[in-house]
Amino acid sequence: MQQVFRIDGMHCAACANRVSNALAPLADQVSVTLDPPRAVLQIAAPLSLPTVQSALQKAGNYRATLTWFLLPQSGRRSG
16 A cells, blocks of 8 residues: 655755655555655555654654545546
8 A cells, every 4th residue: 555645844965865765664665756756665554643653753844735645556646
């Protein structure tokens, strides 16, 4: 399953690296991009927004908004 979050507060590659490192313990795989500012997480079960926000707060002044998630078997996009 994938969850995609918009990440506010990232301005450079170092920010993206901090966000990636903060989210890595929560997911099987993490991909963070600056343009668009988002994090794509490969996960076994959905993560709550407060869980993601808590991890990001430890890395800096970053905020997440859930953009969408992809269900594993159906391939359907939701959100």
